[in-house]
Amino acid sequence: MKLKNLFVITAAALAAAPALADINIGVVASLTGPAAALGAETRKAVSLFPTSVGGEKVNFILLDDATDPTAAVKNVRKLISEDKVDAILGPNLISTAVAMADVANGEKVPMISVAPLDVSGDKRGFVFRSEPSADLMVQRVVADMVAAGVKTVGFIGFSDSWGEVLHKALTKAAEGKITIVATERYGRADPSVQAQILKLISAKPDAVFVGASGTPAAMPQITLRERGFKGRIYQSHGVTSKEFLRVGGKNVEGALIPVGPVLVAEQLPDSHPTKKNAVAFVQTLEAKYGPDSRSTFAGATWDAWLLLQNAIAGAQKGKAKAGTPEYRAALRDGLEKTSKLVGTNGVYSMAAGDHAGYDASAIVMIKVENNHWKLVK
Amino acid sequence: MDAEIIAMLGQDGVTNGAIYALLALALVLVFAVTRVIFIPQGEFLAWGALTMAALEGGQFPATVWLLVGCGVLTLAVDAFSATGRRNIGRSVLWNLAYPLALAGLLWGLPIAELPTAARVLIALAIVVPMGPMLYRVAFQPVAEAPVLVLLIISVAVHLAMVGLGLLIFGPEGSRTQPFSEAQFELGSLMIGGHTLVVLGASVVLIVALYLFFDRTLYGKALRATAINRNGARLMGISPALAGRLTFFLAAVIGVLSGLLVAPITTVYYDSGFLIGLKGFVAAIIGGLASYPLAAGGAILVGLLESFSSFWASAFKDVIVFTLIIPVLMWRSLTSHHVEEEE
Numbered sequence: 001m002k003l004k005n006l007f008v009i010t011a012a013a014l015a016a017a018p019a020l021a022d023i024n025i026g027v028v029a030s031l032t033g034p035a036a037a038l039g040a041e042t043r044k045a046v047s048l049f050p051t052s053v054g055g056e057k058v059n060f061i062l063l064d065d066a067t068d069p070t071a072a073v074k075n076v077r078k079l080i081s082e083d084k085v086d087a088i089l090g091p092n093l094i095s096t097a098v099a100m101a102d103v104a105n106g107e108k109v110p111m112i113s114v115a116p117l118d119v120s121g122d123k124r125g126f127v128f129r130s131e132p133s134a135d136l137m138v139q140r141v142v143a144d145m146v147a148a149g150v151k152t153v154g155f156i157g158f159s160d161s162w163g164e165v166l167h168k169a170l171t172k173a174a175e176g177k178i179t180i181v182a183t184e185r186y187g188r189a190d191p192s193v194q195a196q197i198l199k200l201i202s203a204k205p206d207a208v209f210v211g212a213s214g215t216p217a218a219m220p221q222i223t224l225r226e227r228g229f230k231g232r233i234y235q236s237h238g239v240t241s242k243e244f245l246r247v248g249g250k251n252v253e254g255a256l257i258p259v260g261p262v263l264v265a266e267q268l269p270d271s272h273p274t275k276k277n278a279v280a281f282v283q284t285l286e287a288k289y290g291p292d293s294r295s296t297f298a299g300a301t302w303d304a305w306l307l308l309q310n311a312i313a314g315a316q317k318g319k320a321k322a323g324t325p326e327y328r329a330a331l332r333d334g335l336e337k338t339s340k341l342v343g344t345n346g347v348y349s350m351a352a353g354d355h356a357g358y359d360a361s362a363i364v365m366i367k368v369e370n371n372h373w374k375l376v377k
Numbered sequence: 378m379d380a381e382i383i384a385m386l387g388q389d390g391v392t393n394g395a396i397y398a399l400l401a402l403a404l405v406l407v408f409a410v411t412r413v414i415f416i417p418q419g420e421f422l423a424w425g426a427l428t429m430a431a432l433e434g435g436q437f438p439a440t441v442w443l444l445v446g447c448g449v450l451t452l453a454v455d456a457f458s459a460t461g462r463r464n465i466g467r468s469v470l471w472n473l474a475y476p477l478a479l480a481g482l483l484w485g486l487p488i489a490e491l492p493t494a495a496r497v498l499i500a501l502a503i504v505v506p507m508g509p510m511l512y513r514v515a516f517q518p519v520a521e522a523p524v525l526v527l528l529i530i531s532v533a534v535h536l537a538m539v540g541l542g543l544l545i546f547g548p549e550g551s552r553t554q555p556f557s558e559a560q561f562e563l564g565s566l567m568i569g570g571h572t573l574v575v576l577g578a579s580v581v582l583i584v585a586l587y588l589f590f591d592r593t594l595y596g597k598a599l600r601a602t603a604i605n606r607n608g609a610r611l612m613g614i615s616p617a618l619a620g621r622l623t624f625f626l627a628a629v630i631g632v633l634s635g636l637l638v639a640p641i642t643t644v645y646y647d648s649g650f651l652i653g654l655k656g657f658v659a660a661i662i663g664g665l666a667s668y669p670l671a672a673g674g675a676i677l678v679g680l681l682e683s684f685s686s687f688w689a690s691a692f693k694d695v696i697v698f699t700l701i702i703p704v705l706m707w708r709s710l711t712s713h714h715v716e717e718e719e
Contacts, residue, residue: 036548159691185691189651191396191642194389195686198382215550215643243549247643 022057023312023322026079028090028100033067037214037241038092041297042114044289046089048281049305053312056322065091069099076103084323087311087331089304090114092297094161101127108325110311110332112304114297119355128335130304132260132346132358137237138169140258140363141209144376145178148232150207152181154200156193156220157211159185166211166236181205188216197223207231213238218248225251232256240296245371255368256376260345262299264366267375273347274362281344296345303343307350311335384566386683392572392641394679395579396634400656401663401671402586403630408665409603410623412524413516416531419653420538421631423646424504426639427542430551432496435489439545440503441480448472451510454518460617472510479503493556501632508628509621516624517617535650542646550648555640575637582633583672586626595622655682655697662704664712674704 027046030039046062061083065072072091079085080103088104088111091097097117104111105126113119113129145153155170157163163185174180182203184196197220200208208231210220217239224233235257245252261268265278281302282294311334320326338350338357346362365376400418407415424440431438452472455461461468479502491499515534519526557570590596601609602619610616631649638644638652655678662674678697685696 034548185693186686187651187694189645189648190693191393191638191652192389192683193686195386195683196690198385199687199690202382215645219643247550247552249552 022059023053024059024061024083024085025308026076026083026085026088027060027062028065028072028075028079028088028096029062030067030092030096031062031064033065035067035092037243038297039064039067041295042090042092042301044285044293045298045301045305048284048288048302050309053309054316056312056316058312061085065096067093067096069096072096073099073103076100080104080107080109085109086322086328087111087308089301089308108332109328110308110335112307112335114300114304120353124355126332128307128350128355128357130307130343130345130348130358131300132360132363133356134165134236135169135172136358136360136363137258138166139173139360140365141234141236141256142170142173142177144256144258144365145174145207145232145234148207150178150232152179152203152205152207154182154184154203154205154208155180155211156184156186156196156200156208158213158216159187162213162238163211166209170209170211186220188212190219193220193223194227196220197227197229200224201227201229205231207234209234209236210239211236214241215243215247218244218252221248221255222251237296240373242292245368248368249371252368253371257366257368257373258363259366259373260296260299261362261364262345263294263296264364264373264375265294265344268364272362272364273342274344277342278344299343299345303345303348306343307335307338307341307348310338310341381566382687386687387680388566388568388572390680390683391676392575392679393682394676395575396638396652397656397659397678398672398675399579399582399630399634399637400653401659401675402583402668403627404653404656404660405663405665405668405671406586406599407623407627408660410599411512411516411520411527411620413527413531414524414665415627416528416535416650416653417511417538418627418631418656419649419651420535420542421504421508421628421649422635422638422652423542423644423649424507424538425500425632425635426553426644426648427546427551427635427646428500428503429496429636429639430553430644431546432488432491432499433553434551437483437488438500438503441476441483443541443545444503444507445476445480447507447510447514448476451513454514458518471506475506493554497636500636501629504632505625505628508624508626508631512620512624517620520616520620539647539650546646548646550643550645551639552643553636553639571640575641578633578637582630599623658698658701658704661701661708664708 029042030036031043046060049060052058061079063075065075076088079088088109091100092115094115094117097113097115101111101117101124105123108126110126113127114131116131116133117129119127119129155167157166182200182205184200186193186196208224210217213236217235221233233255235255237257237259239257240259240263261272261274262278262282265282268275285298286293311331314334315327315330318330320330336350336352338348341348347359348357350357366373367376403418404415407413428438428440452468455465455468515530555571556574559570561568590600598614599619599622602614606616656675659675659678660671663671681700682693682697686693
């Protein structure tokens with residue numbers, strides 16, 4: 001009996017070990033640490049990935065970077081040297097993505113970032129991304145402001161790199177169209193933003209843009225409403241989590257947010273290119289994780305996989321076998337040739353000079369209404 | 378900048394200053410009696426606030442299990458020390474029976490339907506006993522160690538508590554309902570009901586502390602220990618009891634300030650440190666010895682924070698923490714330095 005057990009275990013272990021022809025994909029996500037909320041979304045999407053493409057078995061190896069660039073680099077090295085991966089997906093933050101991209105590019109392993117990393121230039125030859133940049137998102141916000149007749153805007157954002165990224169994007173997008181009349185900063189853990197809000201209101205802007213993310217983004221809006229500000233309030237795409245609605249309550253009603261379309265999949269007009277894919281993805285995801293468990297972060301991870309799946313299908317037509325440098329080069333070339341690939345969160349067309357390739361027309365504006373996301377028509 | 382804005386900024390500054398004042402008082406108290414620079418003070422604030430938020434959300438607060446764990450650890454420390462074994466009966470009662478009884482009680486209660494006052498009491502009942510337990514486990518065995526060793530232990534306890542906070546509360550923050558939603562008009566100035574609650578609670582707590590130290594035997598014993606540890610010991614005051622009592626008071630103050638701050642801002646598992654640090658700046662203004670100076674310093678910190686957020690919001694924290702440099706210079710120039718006896 002014991003011998004038989006041993007045999008079964010050995011057979012199982014052999015079966016689990018990747019054979020040479022299997023395709024191995026490494027996924028790095030922040031499952032713990034300050035960005036754990038984002039990593040959880042990536043994990044959800046990974047659990048829905050298929051086990052084979054065109055008859056070839058695909059293995060996914062998910063590693064945790066603990067929101068730490070050093071750990072992320074260690075993971076990439078391990079994935080490349082020990083697991084011999086053919087491609088890498090992830091991570092969630094720009095800081096970890098920058099560290100990983102250098103290694104992946106040096107080892108010539110294609111990587112698709114879920115964070116809005118800068119993917120232009122020679123040093124990013126093997127690096128792609130599926131997440132739209134902050135610039136595109138803020139351009140959408142400014143377009144909405146112009147359409148609503150907004151002439152002046154006040155900015156209040158984090159006193160960190162994210163606040164800076166959004167402030168720069170706003171300054172660039174608003175140039176010549178809207179005047180920024182006040183720029184205020186606050187910290188994620190500040191007990192109050194009363195003073196900053198008083199100064200914003202005294203500058204009398206038509207609209208306010210909150211350059212923050214997650215639950216701390218609710219505080220300026222709450223204080224603005226308490227102080228009787230009646231104008232439009234725009235939030236960045238970093239707030240689209242259920243927790244933001246929970247903390248903000250009735251005071252974040254009416255907030256306008258630019259997002260990838262997956263968040264409001266069912267409400268999209270039939271003419272929207274990603275509607276079909278987005279609805280299908282959201283239904284599969286919510287069947288597994290319960291109602292309202294969708295997020296744009298899970299959508300971006302899923303789209304990273306779609307990009308890669310497309311490249312794998314292309315590489316299968318060639319001669320290169322998985323696990324070889326030629327195969328990885330074929331995947332890279334395949335990714336670069338991506339043309340009008342319809343994902344859940346947008347439409348992607350890559351080129352040699354454009355490894356982000358996100359079509360800005362897919363971005364939609366949503367509004368918080370009755371504590372839910374509502375598509376703005 | 379007109380009078381109205383000055384009044385609003387002042388109101389905001391004094392409200393936050395009142396909370397910093399409570400933390401500063403607790404820091405001064407703990408340092409005076411036990412020589413511990415109590416960095417985890419802010420964690421009691423965060424745990425109190427987040428426990429309250431869990432109760433408001435109708436969830437079973439996970440801090441109860443932490444209390445049970447703390448209790449078991451304390452009981453184990455007692456069981457392995459000679460002095461602890463003499464009072465093992467009492468130790469079992471407070472460190473094992475009480476947390477389990479509380480957990481059982483909460484299991485049976487309809488948490489979602491409790492009135493606010495009951496929630497406040499439950500939050501206090503869960504988090505406050507961890508203060509004395511913490512003293513028993515982390516500080517009592519090394520009570521005679523130099524200040525530096527106590528500080529290092531204090532940092533370690535802080536890091537452990539922040540880690541546990543992330544584990545039980547998760548990375549997202551919470552807000553709680555204000556104790557009063559009323560608005561009062563004073564001229565052109567709107568005063569929120571909650572602002573008055575914060576100020577009122579702070580004043581009541583400060584007066585209660587004054588009465589405790591001035592009129593009760595235990596309070597006088599703590600004061601005696603603060604003035605001269607050895608002398609107090611010769612008079613029959615147990616330093617262990619003084620330490621536990623001090624940490625109990627510090628935990629009460631921490632949790633209450635957490636309950637007061639949670640309706641004003643979103644509290645995260647790691648919010649306590651920064652708020653505690655501002656209380657610490659105030660305590661330094663009081664030289665870690667004077668209660669009135671510390672309280673005054675806290676109001677100063679609150680006002681400085683509020684006005685500097687108005688003029689230069691990107692440098693707000695820089696300005697508040699830079700305040701400590703002139704204060705330290707002034708203190709070291711005006712007072713002669715006394716070497717600590719080792």
